[in-house]
Amino acid sequence: xxxxxxxxxxxxxxxxxxxxxxxxxxxxxNPDYSQYNNFLSQTKLADEINSRTxxxxxxxxxxxxxxxxxxxxxxxxKKVLSLLILLDYFDNTKLHQITNGTTLTTTLLQTTGxxxxxxxxxxxxxxxxxKVGFGSAAPGSKLDSSYTKSVKxxxxxxxxxxxxxxxIAPGILTAPPPSSDVNITALIExxxxxxxxxxxxxxxxxxxFQSAADKGLTIFAPNDEAFKARGVPDLSKLTxxxxxxxxxxxxxxxxxxxxxxxxxxxPISSLATNGAGKFDYTVSVxxxxxTLHTGVDSSRIADTILDATPLSIxxxxxxxxxxxxxxxxxxxxxxxxxxxxxxxxPASAPSPADAPTPLPASPPAPAGESxxxxxxxxxxxxxxxxxxxxxxxxxxxxxxxxxxxVTALSAFVISSVFMS
Numbered sequence: 572x573x574x575x576x577x578x579x580x581x582x583x584x585x586x587x588x589x590x591x592x593x594x595x596x597x598x599x600x601n602p603d604y605s606q607y608n609n610f611l612s613q614t615k616l617a618d619e620i621n622s623r624t625x626x627x628x629x630x631x632x633x634x635x636x637x638x639x640x641x642x643x644x645x646x647x648x649k650k651v652l653s654l655l656i657l658l659d660y661f662d663n664t665k666l667h668q669i670t671n672g673t674t675l676t677t678t679l680l681q682t683t684g685x686x687x688x689x690x691x692x693x694x695x696x697x698x699x700x701x702k703v704g705f706g707s708a709a710p711g712s713k714l715d716s717s718y719t720k721s722v723k724x725x726x727x728x729x730x731x732x733x734x735x736x737x738x739i740a741p742g743i744l745t746a747p748p749p750s751s752d753v754n755i756t757a758l759i760e761x762x763x764x765x766x767x768x769x770x771x772x773x774x775x776x777x778x779x780f781q782s783a784a785d786k787g788l789t790i791f792a793p794n795d796e797a798f799k800a801r802g803v804p805d806l807s808k809l810t811x812x813x814x815x816x817x818x819x820x821x822x823x824x825x826x827x828x829x830x831x832x833x834x835x836x837x838p839i840s841s842l843a844t845n846g847a848g849k850f851d852y853t854v855s856v857x858x859x860x861x862t863l864h865t866g867v868d869s870s871r872i873a874d875t876i877l878d879a880t881p882l883s884i885x886x887x888x889x890x891x892x893x894x895x896x897x898x899x900x901x902x903x904x905x906x907x908x909x910x911x912x913x914x915x916x917p918a919s920a921p922s923p924a925d926a927p928t929p930l931p932a933s934p935p936a937p938a939g940e941s942x943x944x945x946x947x948x949x950x951x952x953x954x955x956x957x958x959x960x961x962x963x964x965x966x967x968x969x970x971x972x973x974x975x976x977v978t979a980l981s982a983f984v985i986s987s988v989f990m991s
Contacts, residue, residue, distance in 0.1 A: 607632075607652075619679060630731055643746065653679040662724050704716065747879060759886075774815055787825045822841060843895075865893055
């Protein structure tokens with residue numbers, strides 16, 4: 572039974588590896604979707620798509636998508652894109668096998684909590700003549716968008732379908748107030764970060780934050796308890812320039828929703844980053860907990876105060892201390908040697924002959940059909956299979972973690988079988 576369990580675990584790991592997908596790579600093969608792909612990255616919706624295991628992405632070519640991007644701010648573009656990301660799997664076959672010819676499906680917009688009623692759902696209807704219409708699920712909405720072709724499928728994991736026009740739900744094109752008009756200090760104070768709010772006001776940083784907000788800004792505001800914690804330096808002993816750098820260190824000049832922080836691999840630059848110092852931090856994740864590491868201390872993200880593209884504000888439970896201002900304390904000087912005490916003899920380094928022989932390197936690891944009577948003018952299922960199979964080995968890239976998992980489990984299973 573032990574070996575069987577290990578083999579089952581190995582199979583599950585391989586399945587996980589195969590099912591991994593990357594929407595950015597999928598769309599990068601077709602320049603017609605370059606605008607769509609670019610805005611998925613800007614709004615960080617690409618991270619959300621890649622983190623889900625069953626999803627359908629309705630894409631627009633550059634000409635169709637430009638009607639939204641040319642006249643609306645990023646916050647509206649994100650809402651429109653979110654309505655085109657379906658939380659279910661639809662391919663050409665399924666579109667023409669919808670029970671009773673019509674269905675409502677939930678989208679990513681519905682998960683934001685900002686979509687009332689059916690605003691965050693989409694109506695899919697199989698129309699006469701082989702066409703499939705898409706529209707808002709809100710009462711009275713029209714089917715203003717049509718399915719044009721299949722782009723890419725990894726069966727039951729991700730499907731990418733092209734439609735000819737954006738789906739417009741009531742009120743979706745209404746822009747929220749610009750981020751530059753958001754009262755940042757009021758939000759931070761209300762979240763229990765009054766000390767930090769007072770510091771950015773008294774040092775003139777609020778103007779810097781407000782001017783950067785519309786271009787993308789993330790603020791990490793220490794709560795009031797963080798400034799009272801043991802080990803926090805006396806900020807009154809800092810120069811004005813050092814205080815400003817410390818406060819700038821608590822903001823990044825990019826929009827980082829929590830999903831992007833969780834997938835961040837590279838150090839994050841702050842507003843304090845300049846030629847004289849990095850002033851950056853790294854991120855670690857444990858379950859739902861996200862922690863920032865400065866090199867001097869660490870701070871956990873305690874709560875999301877605001878997440879409204881392109882501005883995000885978090886409260887953190889420690890003051891972020893950059894090594895450029897607060898280097899690690901030097902070790903205490905050694906105590907003087909008592910008079911007459913013999914000098915300690917330095918330990919001799921082991922000779923090369925005494926050094927352990929390195930272990931030899933480990934050997935390398937071993938390398939649906941359309942329903943009968945489907946209309947002739949519908950995009951063909953055969954073409955869809957061709958699209959899916961043609962590049963299935965190109966776009967499916969497992970992460971290093973998955974690869975190591977499979978390799979390690981393979982070696983362990985083989986070893987267990989031969990030893991039993």
